[in-house]
Amino acid sequence: MLLSTRDLTSGYGRVPVLRGVDLDVAEGEIVALLGVNGAGKTTTLRTVSGVLPTWSGTVTFDGVTLGARTPEARARLGLGHVPEGRGILSSLTVRQNLRLGATARGRGARDVAQDEERLLDVFGALRDKLAAPAGSLSGGQQQMLAVARALLGRPRLVMVDEMSFGLAPILVTQLLGLVARLREESGTAFLLVEQNSAVLDIADRAYVLAGGAVHTSGPARELAGSENLVRAYLG
Template sequence: MSAMLEVRDLHVAYGQVEAVRGVSFTLDEGHISSIIGPNGAGKTTLLASLMGLLPPARGEVLFDGVDVAKADVETRLDLGLCLVPEQRELFGDMSVLDNLVLGSYIRKPSSSQLRQLLDETYARFPRLAERRNQRADTLSGGERQMLALSRALMSRPRLLMLDEPSLGLAPLIVQSILAEIGHLRSAGLSVLLVEQNARAALRVSSEGHVIEGGSITHSGPSDQLMNDDQVRRAYLGGE
């Protein structure tokens, strides 16, 4: 069986500066894969390119065996790719409910389907039900991340890409968010996770990749990477 996502020799540049250099990896359906590495390593650039926000200089991005490297964002959304960016990019002057409804727009759900999506969201994060009539810009950082994640899930994605979901959040909120990401795998969703908290990311992942200087330096099952001396010293605080 072929992988859901296959990235082959991907190069992405900002002008003359190559930020992603020959990256290749696969992601199987129903798996969570983490991408870890230092700041400036090219992790965010990689996700932006996979979502169609940055065109690659060369390389292939195969989704269900079809090369989408030159496809626009809308086409990728239709296929089931979805990105939650680091900045979360909520509509701050709109309510929590309206942000969620907008997330479902691409699927054009019926009234009953929309209600089911909202019920699932509120069961996942009850705090969003309590805040559903509040403006998004009045939420705490943790609540905003819950909303950003939930808005993405309203589109019924097949591949969810998350850029630094724990950034700036309190430890208990981080634990809750990452636990929910782990639960998504049991629902059959595929997740590509860029995360500064490398240990927590690898714990919820099937496999991981280390990016340094725009290139993948280590790949493997998560438990294998957590026991790799070099990875532990660089990213996990181990000796």
């Protein structure tokens, strides 16, 4: 497995949120993480990326037990995180934001311009906006920028928190299509937190979190076929 969490617990202050999360993402896999508001989806991503400390249990990435490693150290191992609210620096230009993504590779990263070109082929809407302040982009374009920036770090796995939030359905379909294409072309794995059922069209497997633990998991196609589940957890 590329990423595994076992009996993972964490929370805020002394308040527990995750109560033993077991989750796997294989090399090149697209996995959806679903659940109602407050289920612990964002907390799971934050704990895996090291923004929040692990209380107990383990996070293993590419064979390395992450323990107390910093978010920067995790990024250098190839773990990308697009946080809730995107984390775009709105006063910097689109190109400057993109280049920041390459810092995850450490100093002297090579082929950054080439990688940027490849990503701009996929995220065409960003090409005309490279010199514009990122804050002037539309919501969908900002999501593209956030994902492209994470990918410029050449991660093995990118975790994206609610990529489809606030976007029109047609844009959601388009962005998910781009993610599927990126996985095909680069073999990058994705862990996608979503409340939008369209994610099940591109995901291989899905997990439903409830009350800080895994409630259900299985092939995305099977979960998509369960009407009750889709009605309870997805828009």
